[in-house]
Amino acid sequence: MPADAGKAPGVTVVRWASGERLGDILTLIHDAFGGLEPPSSVLTETVEDIKRRQRDGVVLVAQVDGAFAGSLFCEVKHGGFYLTRMAVAPARQKRGIGRLLMAAAEAEARSRGLSRLTLRVRTSLPDNLAYFSTLGFTVTGRGQDPGRAPYVTMERALGDTVRSS
Numbered sequence: 495m496p497a498d499a500g501k502a503p504g505v506t507v508v509r510w511a512s513g514e515r516l517g518d519i520l521t522l523i524h525d526a527f528g529g530l531e532p533p534s535s536v537l538t539e540t541v542e543d544i545k546r547r548q549r550d551g552v553v554l555v556a557q558v559d560g561a562f563a564g565s566l567f568c569e570v571k572h573g574g575f576y577l578t579r580m581a582v583a584p585a586r587q588k589r590g591i592g593r594l595l596m597a598a599a600e601a602e603a604r605s606r607g608l609s610r611l612t613l614r615v616r617t618s619l620p621d622n623l624a625y626f627s628t629l630g631f632t633v634t635g636r637g638q639d640p641g642r643a644p645y646v647t648m649e650r651a652l653g654d655t656v657r658s659s
């Protein structure tokens with residue numbers, strides 16, 4: 495697992511396959527998503543959802559001195575590596591942890607022979623759209639599930655390079 499902390503010294507990113515401390519990861523995710531408007535469906539998810547993510551894909555976590563500082567769920571979907579629930583603890587945002595999580599997801603995707611990262615962003619969250627654009631993602635489509643908020647799909651081809659600082 496890449497551990498180049500770059501701008502975020504003291505942060506390590508690891509794959510979390512253990513069934514332990516899932517409640518702490520859930521709390522971190524709920525804290526990170528708690529400030530979004532309109533409220534995210536993430537807030538209704540439980541430890542069982544994280545177990546399912548572990549079973550069906552990869553759960554990445556960022557840690558500082560053993561405490562959870564960030565997380566990102568990844569799953570192979572339609573030939574790409576689909577990323578969801580990217581979260582950094584509010585007190586630790588904008589210090590490069592998201593970038594480290596993304597680099598780890600990229601490494602996981604490459605190790606599976608996948609050539610692109612994909613994700614969805616709700617259209618009501620322009621800051622997130624700008625954020626993922628900064629990380630090299632481009633909009634590839636739009637959609638809306640019944641009863642849910644409209645979203646754009648974004649992807650980044652892994653042949654591309656992303657600034658490391």
Ligand SMILES: CC(C)(COP(=O)(O)OP(=O)(O)OC[C@H]1O[C@@H](n2cnc3c(N)ncnc32)[C@H](O)[C@@H]1OP(=O)(O)O)[C@@H](O)C(=O)NCCC(=O)NCCS
Pocket residue numbers: 526527530579580581582583586587588589590591592593594614615616621622624625628629659
């Ligand atoms: C989105 C989120 C995961 C980003 O994590 P982070 O650790 O704060 O991001 P980073 O510090 O790694 O930022 C990486 C780069 O993006 C830039 N960036 C951050 N927010 C940005 C924004 N709104 N628009 C454009 N660029 C942005 C940073 O300046 C940084 O650039 P730099 O490395 O050149 O300085 C975090 O803010 C979060 O948990 N938000 C709440 C949950 C959420 O919305 N998740 C995504 C759902 S789609």
